[in-house]
Amino acid sequence: MKKFLLTVGSILVFLLAAGGGYAWWMWHSAAATAQKMYDVKGGKGNHQTVAVQKPISILLLGVDERKNDSGRSDTIIALTLNPKTGTMQMISIPRDTRTDIVGRGTLDKINAAYAFGGVQMAEDTVSNFVGNIPFDFYIKINMQGMSDLVDAIGGVTVNNTVDWIDEGYYKKGYHFKTGKITLTDGAMAMGYVRMRHLDPQGDLGRNKRQREVIMAIVNKMANVSSVSRYSQILQAIGNNVKTNMTFDDMKNIALHYRNASKHTINYEVNTTPEKINGVDYLVVSDAEKQRVHDMIEKQLGNTTNE
Secondary structure (H helix, E strand, C coil): CCCHHHHHHHHHHHHHHCCHHHHHHHHHHHHHHHHHHECCCCCCCCHHHHHCCCCEEEEEEEECCECCECCCEEEEEEEEEECCCCEEEEEECCCCEEEEECCCCEEEECCHHHHHHHHHHHHHHHHHHCCCCCCCEEEEEEHHHHHHHHHHHCCEEEEECCCEECCCCCCCCCEECCEEEEECCHHHHHHHHHCCCCCCCCHHHHHHHHHHHHHHHHHHHCCCCCHHHHHHHHHHHHHHEEECCCHHHHHHHHHHCHHHHHCEEEEECCCEEEEECCEEEEECCHHHHHHHHHHHHHHHCCCCCC
């Protein structure tokens, strides 16, 4: 799940353009939402980097959390924003990628790190996977958040490339036809983004649909103007997102990193399917790991640790 930091940023930009008591009320609501989201389980965050407008690295985790189950990070994105070059790079790491789980001393699927040790272990493991590049911040989004946001904005329109009838929990029996379709509510959107077994591309196809829905959400939010809609959006974000970004960090990103969202570089880590001890994994070569490391370093301009 990506671009949720820009979701909050879009709201903040709207507030800056508003006036009077209405703007104050919405600003206060946004600040309260940011406080509700704030959680330092993944470290305190590198606030100074944002304050001086240097390139930043953010770990995005899309987690399927349910009652009595901490869940696993089904979506893992190494995101970097460079305000100088005006670019945003999103590197998707497939959840079944086999790697060292930092803190456990075992090789496992990368999404197991969150299940074993929460945000901190997930962050340490992904940082190690990309060549020991630290993350300035993390953003964890519960999958339910996508459903709530789609409900809050009144549905989204997407371009579907695979014809299938949903057999899942959310919208069983719904026929997703090819072409432009409208996902009218959160349940329908969740059915659309979760399917993978009926997609010829499997996990890769699902990741593409997730990206498409998130982009549709962000784009539609940019045109939201009613108080009631913003109130619902803030509630959805506050209930489903955790981050070690402060409200000041979000304001700085909204004001000084906005142009980066207009020039996006998407990359999916190249993997090879392999069965090891009876378990299906996705294996990444050393050359590919180095490629990913170099991509991130280039995007950061080697300024992360300055």
